[in-house]
Amino acid sequence: MNQSLTFSAIPKLYLLTNDDEFELLYQKLDAALSTGLIALLQVRRKRVLSLPDGALNLFEEARKIVELAKVHNVPVVINDDVKLAERLGVGVHLGQTDGKVGDALQSLEPTQIIGRTCHGNVELVKEAKGDGASYAAMGAVFTSNTKPHADIISRQQLIEGCQQGIPICVIGGLTAENVSALVDLPIALVAVVGDIMDLPVERVAKRCYEWQQAFSEWKTPT
Structure with missing residues (x-):
C-alpha cells in the first residue's frame, strides 16, 4: 500500500466533491478541510466535464482544489483520469473501466494513492490488492442520491x-447516522458526498x- 495514507482500527472520512458551482464548492x-477530519479528498466533477471546454475547466478547478488541500495536508485523488492526476502530482481513483492499476502505478509517484472500484465483488477486491491498489472501494452500501441505480451490496460481501x-x-x-450499521467491521475509509457536500457552507x-x-463509537475487531 502507498505510504501517503495510513489506516487505523477506526475509519477515516473520505470526502468527494459534488457538482456545486465552483465558488460554493471551494x-x-x-470548511470541511479546516476541521482536520478529512483523510482523503476526491475531485469528481462530472457535470463540469460534460460542458464545452470541460477538460480545461476541470484542470483549473482541480489545480485550485489541490492547492487548498495542500494547505490542510490532505491527500487528493482525481476521479478516473490518470493523466490529469499525473499532471497535478496527485493520486487517482479508477473505476473498473477507467484503466489498469498497474498503468497508474507506472505513471504516478510511489507516494500517490490509487483507489479501485470493486462494487460488491470480492474477486475484484483480491485483484485490486494483487495489482497494488492503495484501497478497494465497495458499495453501494445504501441507496445513494449520487448513483441511485447502483446495486446495493450485501453485508456478507462486505465482510468478505x-x-x-x-x-x-x-x-x-x-x-x-446509518454508518453505525458497520461498527463491527474493519473499514478503513468511509466515502461521503451528499451528507456533507449538499449542506449549506455554515453547516459543513x-x-x-x-x-x-x-x-468514536467504532468497535475494534477482535
Whole structure:
C-alpha cells in the first residue's frame, strides 16, 4: 500500500466533491478541510466535464482544489483520469473501466494513492490488492442520491471484502447516522458526498464533527 495514507482500527472520512458551482464548492471544501477530519479528498466533477471546454475547466478547478488541500495536508485523488492526476502530482481513483492499476502505478509517484472500484465483488477486491491498489472501494452500501441505480451490496460481501488484506472504502448513501450499521467491521475509509457536500457552507464543519462522533463509537475487531 502507498505510504501517503495510513489506516487505523477506526475509519477515516473520505470526502468527494459534488457538482456545486465552483465558488460554493471551494467554500464548502475549505470548511470541511479546516476541521482536520478529512483523510482523503476526491475531485469528481462530472457535470463540469460534460460542458464545452470541460477538460480545461476541470484542470483549473482541480489545480485550485489541490492547492487548498495542500494547505490542510490532505491527500487528493482525481476521479478516473490518470493523466490529469499525473499532471497535478496527485493520486487517482479508477473505476473498473477507467484503466489498469498497474498503468497508474507506472505513471504516478510511489507516494500517490490509487483507489479501485470493486462494487460488491470480492474477486475484484483480491485483484485490486494483487495489482497494488492503495484501497478497494465497495458499495453501494445504501441507496445513494449520487448513483441511485447502483446495486446495493450485501453485508456478507462486505465482510468478505474486509478479509482480503487491503484497506476497504465503503461508499453509497452513507450518513453519520446509518454508518453505525458497520461498527463491527474493519473499514478503513468511509466515502461521503451528499451528507456533507449538499449542506449549506455554515453547516459543513458541524457535520464533519458529527462524523467524528460516529467514528468514536467504532468497535475494534477482535
